[in-house]
Amino acid sequence: MTFSPNPHITATATVTEPGTVLLDQRRGRYFQLNTTGGLILRTLLGNGSPEQAATMLTERYGTTLQQARGDVTRLLNALTAARLVTT
Template sequence: MTLTLAPDVVPTDTEHGTVLLDERRGRYFKLNATGTFLLRALLDGADHHQAAALLCRRYGIDPARAQADVSALVDALTAAKLARP
């Protein structure tokens, strides 16, 4: 399952990651470099398992931890209505 940003959400890269501005609600959500890496992978069409595998390769972390991190990011973004799976 890939991810799509909500229509009113504008991503802006910073030197530390990405800020997602929800123009409709006037709120923003800040992602660190790892969150930015995962968001890009998911927006580019990777499913959860593929994004977790990319995270393992890039940062050398345990596959179970990578999968949990992907799920946590997707859950947080969807709960905040910034994205939809």
């Protein structure tokens, strides 16, 4: 399964703190992801799988794979519900 941003979404790195900001140009709304959310999103948009994103979280932050999988799933569900990404 591949993920891509909707055509009206622009992603950028924030200047003031680490993370990622998504701009929904159609609705004029900003969405801010923390460093972890940005890592998950970049992995998925780079053709990585949710499992690969979870593995990256465990390696970088020392969390359990079960917790990381849950984090990835929750973020993906939220991004999809907000129509920021498509699968």
